[in-house]
Amino acid sequence: MSRASDRAYEQIRNMILSGLLEPGAQIGEEHLAEICGVSRTPVRDALRRLEADLFIKKSESQRTFVADWSLEDLEDAFTLRGMLEGHAASRAARRISAKQLNDLRAENEGLRLAIDRTQPDVTAFLEHNRRFHAIIVEAAASEKLESLLSRIVEQPVVWRTAQHYDHENLMRSWREHEELLTAFARRDDVWAASVMTGHIRRAFHSYADAHRGDLVTAIAEAAE
Amino acid sequence: MSRASDRAYEQIRNMILSGLLEPGAQIGEEHLAEICGVSRTPVRDALRRLEADLFIKKSESQRTFVADWSLEDLEDAFTLRGMLEGHAASRAARRISAKQLNDLRAENEGLRLAIDRTQPDVTAFLEHNRRFHAIIVEAAASEKLESLLSRIVEQPVVWRTAQHYDHENLMRSWREHEELLTAFARRDDVWAASVMTGHIRRAFHSYADAHRGDLVTAIAEAAE
DNA sequence: CCTTTGTGGTTTGTATACAATAGAAGTTTC
DNA sequence: GAAACTTCTATTGTATACAAACCACAAAGG
Known part of the structure; x- marks a missing residue:
């Protein structure tokens, strides 16, 4: 990949995910070009990709804005993700290799630690979680599915809010992953899905x- | 939208869909810049979008190739499309307006004619069919769903092969659309899906x- | 004969300059 | 005082020039 436009893509994406760009x-x-230390050309390149990934959106007059998702939009995205990842799990159950199964186990072990x-180290949790799901999508071996999923998995607000997840919720993720591992080991696509x-x-x-x-905290802070 | 880069996008897309670019x-x-009569800048812009739409793909060394879908890839795409459009129909059944319902009826009437x-005028059929499905996606009122579907609905090979559809197949599409219309009129989301x-x-x-x-024809032609 | 390495030409990536267009603000007129 | 028009500024779109990366082919060495 190209150096400058990829750096710009990563940088802008991180700024959006972290909430630096509201x-x-x-x-x-x-x-943006100034911030990234490159010219406008690679920035425009990066913006096109971010637009496809729904991180930004353009007004009718082509001006660029950071995407602003409502709770409804998020539920919508989660629903689609559930459908697509369910499908991915079903395919993966029929195709997953021994190595991929081991990699999954390793990621979930890392997640537990x-x-x-x-x-809890939430950042590490999120990273292991991301890789766990990525391996499954890879095992599903569908280029189109992978392309679609890459566009709805990561959402700015979700990252910021993850810090507030309680211990029980995090452990439930681990347990559900374990169940998924069993379903994969049995090659049971219906169960996995x-x-x-x-x-x-x-x-x-x-x-x-x-x-x-999160909202309550924000309101409390604003009231001070 | 911008003039030159959009023209380039349309033009290249059509060349791919028509099979002019193999x-x-x-x-x-x-x-491509020469063909479209613009400079490389808007062409690159168009190529980025076409890449997101899976019409082209880039090699590791960033060279551009027209996407080459196997029959498996196509079945894969159709499966995903079935899932997503089924979901769209379900949502649409609960939200569709009287006007949208009428528009759907008009499109399907045009399709029949x-x-x-x-x-049969296959080109007109395809256009009415496209608009019919577009109205449903619009009625589903989900930005994300629309974004995902726009990336798998149109496939080069499908267009070229459509000329070979027989009359019975085309009429079945019309009849299935009619059934969909009834399901929408009854607001029955399960049926619609x-x-x-x-x-x-x-x-x-x-x-x-x-x-x-199509393949048989091609082989026969090659044998001459 | 096969492998490797260099070189020429082709293709893509980036920067910059300039053109076009949309928004904002200020002025004029009723 | 409000609405419409004009001008100015900010932002995006396009072209072009140059730099870097890559591929293919050929030549040399093992």
């Missing part, structure tokens, strides 16, 4: 609960 | 049958 905010190409401590769909669905509610807590 | 063929930016003649999924699924087999005929 949802709804307008962003100018020149401005990240949260099985007095202070239903566990996955439920897993994503529950994740949405965990998010929604944590998000409400 | 699957697997390498395409150079400079070359296009094929109810001695020599199952009719839609079956509709897409059958379309795949119509394609596969016609495609085999």
Whole structure:
């Protein structure tokens, strides 16, 4: 891949995910170019990709804004993700290799270690979780499915809110992953799909609960 | 939208859909720029979008090739489309407006007129069909769903093969659309979803049958 | 004969300059 | 004082020039 435009893509994406660029905010190409230390050309390139990934959206007059997702939009995205990842799990159950199964086990073990401590390491949790799901999509061996999923898995607000997940929720993710592993080991595609769909669905509610807590905090801070 | 880059997008897309640019063929930016009568900048812009839409793919070394889909890839795409459009139909059944319902009826009437003649007008059929499905996706009112579907609905080979559809197949599409209309009128989301999924699924087999005929023709021509 | 390495030409990536267009603000007129 | 028009500014779109990467082919060495 190209160096400058990829750096720009990563950098802008991280700024959006971390909340440095606020949802709804307008962003100018020149401005971003300065921040990334490159010219407008690679920035425009990066913006096109971010637009396809629904991280930004353009007004009728082509001005660029950070995507602003409502709770409804998020439920919508989680529903689609549940369908698609359920399908991925079903395919994966029929195709997964011994190596991929081992990799999955390793990731879930890492995930458990990240949260099985007095202070859970949420960043590590998210990374192991991401890789766990990525391996399944890879095992599903469908280029189109992979392309579609890459566009709805990561959502800015979800990242920021994840810090508020409680220990029980994190452990439930681990347990659901374990169940998924069993389903894969048995090559049971129906089981795998239903566990996955439920897993994503529950994740949405965990998010929604944590998000409400987040809102309360924000309101309290604003009141000070 | 911008003039030159959109023209380039449309033009290149049409060249791919029509088969003028053959699957697997390498395409150079400079070359495309000449054809479209613009500079490389808007062409690169268009290529980024076409890449997101899976019309082209890039090699590891960033060279551009026309996407080459195997029959397996196509079945895969049709399966995903069935899932997503089924979901769209389900949502649409609960939300569709009277006006949208009328528009759907009009499109399907136009579709019938296009094929109810001695020599079916397949191009008109495809256009009415496209708009019919587009209205449903619009009625589903999910930005994400729309974004995902826009990336798998149109496939180069399908267009070219459509000319070989027989009259009975075309009429079945019309009848299935009519059934969908009834389901929408009754606001029956479960019915709508199952009719839609079956509709897409059958379309795949119509394609596969016609495609085999296509292959036979090609082989016969090569033998001359 | 096979492998490797260099070189020429082709293709893509980036920067910059300039053109076009949309928004904003200020002025004029009723 | 409000609405419409004009001008100015900010932002995006396009062209072009140059730099870097890559591929293919040929030549040399083992």
